Amino acid sequence: MGYSWKRARLSLKMFRNQERFDKQQQEIKSLMKLDKKDYIDLYFGDESHFGLVPNVPYAWQNTRQKYLR
Incomplete structure (x- = not known):
């Protein structure tokens, strides 16, 4: 059959835009350093939600192709 x-x-x-991502990662690191030195209070927020029904998709994939990531 050739599918799994x-x-x-x-x-x-x-x-994603890798250049923009790297710049934002660097900015987060610098903010974390300021937080560690007690210059600022750093809080992280998350825009994700939690549901009672998990979203875990499964699909048939051709064993020779790598397109589900």
Whole structure:
């Protein structure tokens, strides 16, 4: 048959602007240093939600192709 039942990963990594991502990572690191020195109080917020029904998609994937990430 040549197919297998796999969990599809939900990721947008391949669509991100790497230069912008690296710049924002550096900014977060500098803010964390300021927080460690007690110059600022740093809090992180998350825009995700929690549901009672988990979103864990599975799909048939051709064993020779790597497109579900």
